[in-house]
Amino acid sequence: xxxxxxxxxxxxxxxxxxxxxxxxxxxxxxxxxxxxxxxxxxxxxxxxxxxxxxxxxxxxxxxxxxxxxxxxxxxxxxxxxxxxxxxxxxxxxxxxxxxxxxxxxxxxxxxxxxxxxxxxxxxxxxxxxxxxxxxxxxxxxxxxxxxxxxxxxxxxxxxxxxxxxxxxxxxxxxxxxxxxxxxxxxxxxxxxxxxxxxxxxxxxxxxxxxxxxxxxxxxxxxxxxxxxxxxxxxxxxxxxxxxxxxxxxxxxxxxxxxxxxxxxxxxxxxxxxxxxxxxxxxxxxxxxxxxxxxxxxxxxxx
Ligand SMILES: [Fe+2]
Ligand SMILES: [Fe+2]
Numbered sequence: 001x002x003x004x005x006x007x008x009x010x011x012x013x014x015x016x017x018x019x020x021x022x023x024x025x026x027x028x029x030x031x032x033x034x035x036x037x038x039x040x041x042x043x044x045x046x047x048x049x050x051x052x053x054x055x056x057x058x059x060x061x062x063x064x065x066x067x068x069x070x071x072x073x074x075x076x077x078x079x080x081x082x083x084x085x086x087x088x089x090x091x092x093x094x095x096x097x098x099x100x101x102x103x104x105x106x107x108x109x110x111x112x113x114x115x116x117x118x119x120x121x122x123x124x125x126x127x128x129x130x131x132x133x134x135x136x137x138x139x140x141x142x143x144x145x146x147x148x149x150x151x152x153x154x155x156x157x158x159x160x161x162x163x164x165x166x167x168x169x170x171x172x173x174x175x176x177x178x179x180x181x182x183x184x185x186x187x188x189x190x191x192x193x194x195x196x197x198x199x200x201x202x203x204x205x206x207x208x209x210x211x212x213x214x215x216x217x218x219x220x221x222x223x224x225x226x227x228x229x230x231x232x233x234x235x236x237x238x239x240x241x242x243x244x245x246x247x248x249x250x251x252x253x254x255x256x257x258x259x260x261x262x263x264x265x266x267x268x269x270x271x272x273x274x275x276x277x278x279x280x281x282x283x284x285x286x287x288x289x290x291x292x293x294x295x296x297x298x299x300x301x302x
Pocket of ligand 2: 269
């Protein structure tokens, strides 16, 4: 790596501003006073490493490592709940830059949202390389751009939830959603989407008070227009399970209040590549994915 700031450097210049509810903390770095400035980022999404044999998994991570980037961003669906810690450990060992990530629905399989988040919080706190963004960490990348992220969830509100025959695996093997009737599950999906919206309301305005541009990692597309699959926008049957209206509504409200600021959302989940310019200052990029063939979505220069 020609330019790879150590996580310790990044962390050492962070100033804790406040405690936020159950979230750990909000942190800001005084860029320019001995701080690291990031220029090149590799964005990955829906890499589903559990679909690979271990040698292929290592080969992919080493390929990412050779990209000469300052940080790696992952917008969820890294593996599956039972083995998520194994794959996060592998990422920690094979990559040589800070890795900022959120979780996707697959990351909670065969477990619960609460238990998985608790496990990932511990793992992230112990690691010098892994940063789970959902805990409320705002990461200054350079003088003008900051990074935020939240796992998010498809909240059922867009499209025809109650007429949809789509039964996500989530609804069978994630504890909070399993064994629930349709209405109970809908309310839980709403709640999970609302959590993401609350995170955005709490963290995005303060970020825009200091930074011109925010990159936001979400797993689930926050708008119908960003829910790409095979070159098209997903239909009414799939939209409830692949979009988060609560997050989208909140982003629209915040971006109307900050017309001179720019937001770039990086998401996945629908596995179809596309982008949607929702407002002049709000761009959503959705990543493509094929099980068993992870890829780098983009090398982003900031
Ligand atoms: Fe996925
Ligand atoms: Fe997903």
